[in-house]
Amino acid sequence: MKIRQLLSASLLGLATLSAASVSMPAAAATTAATQQNANLSMLSRDNAVLLLVDHQVGLISGVRDTTVGDLKHNVVALAKAARTLGVPVIVTATMPDGM
Structure with a gap:
């Protein structure tokens, strides 16, 4: 029974780690896109010619x-x-x- 609990806990830990590693690049990409969009603005008579x-x-x-x-x-x-x-x-x- 202890082996089953150990395996369950290990699998849960691995699932949590893999989910975190997948979401980290996505979060980094979202942050990069947000920063890039912050530098973009609509053209207006004040910033165009x-x-x-x-x-x-x-x-x-x-x-x-x-x-x-x-x-x-x-x-x-x-x-x-x-x-x-x-x-x-x-x-x-x-x-x-x-x-």
């Missing part, structure tokens, strides 16, 4: 996957939407006087 790089005639004409008219329309619409929402817009040009 719209950057338009080199939207000049010479470079726009090199775009082949959409028409030049559609590209201009989309860029202008995006810039107007950003301005309406109060998002800062930065425009750059390598040759501002033209190509």
